[in-house]
Amino acid sequence: LEIADILVEKNAKIVVVACNTASSLALPKLEKHLPVAVTGVIRPGARAAVAATRNDHIGVIGTRATIKSGAYERELRALNPDVRVSARACPLLVPLIEEAWLNDELTDRVIVRYLEPLVREGIDTLVLGCTHYPLLIDALSRALGERVKLVDSARNCATAVQELLDRQQLRAPLGTSGGLEIALTDAPDNFLRVAREALQLEIGEVQLREVLHGAAKL
Known part of the structure; x- marks a missing residue:
């Protein structure tokens, strides 16, 4: 809440909770607390996944806290009650990313070990439920090939922010430098x-x- 208050004091038009774990745990409280619009990454990611899936079986990977919260399952089933969700915590991925081991044999092996059970269960869409994970898009694509559609919750959040700015007529004039x-x-x-x-x-x-x-x- 203190960090969000700092952003509002700096005249933020919208506060984006650009972290899946924080979105899953703190978003409702922030929405009540702040005088400006608040958006997270879970709802936009879930919407994109429901639109992308062909067999209504969606996988979600994230931190232990995000997966334990069940936030993606709730959001996905609110959008499509028939969807099947297979979720997997992947606690080793963030440390590997923060070591910048993005195209490393060890990282590839860890990813395969995490994803194999989800692939066996038959997912056709995978939500990257951590904003670190898009940095592993090449490694994830190597592991999954074209069998599974990857959904970047962060990218979909950016699109949602753009739409919200337009809807509330808050977008800065063209040519404005930030x-x-x-x-x-x-x-x-x-x-x-x-x-x-x-x-x-x-x-x-x-x-x-x-x-x-x-x-x-x-």
Whole structure:
């Protein structure tokens, strides 16, 4: 809530909870607490998966907390009561991504081990229920081939935000240039390394200062 309040103080038009775990656990509370629109990644991802599936059998991979919450199952079945959901927690994937081991033999083996049970169960669509996972899209595609449609919940969330901005007439005029401001709740070293190695993103010099209860700001 404190982080969201900071964003509202900075005149955010919309607050995007761009994390599946946070969306599954905190979104209802944020929607009640904030005076601006709030969206997460679960609902847009679920909608895209229901539209994509051909046999109504959808797989979901995510962190232990996201899978345990059952948020995707609830959302998918609210959209299609007949859908079958096979969910699998994949706790090793985020550490592998944060080591920037995106195209590594070890990562490939871990992915195959996680996904084999879902493929055997007959899923034809797989929701990437963690916003880290699109960085593994090549490795996931190698493991699944063309048998299974991959649904990127983060990409579908971005589309939903665009539609929400248009619907509420909040989109900035064409030609308006934006800026990037990043706040962290932990030391920036690992964040900067992942940004550089996995995202090919150069942040530049980092300055930390205290924000509320010890959050760190770039």
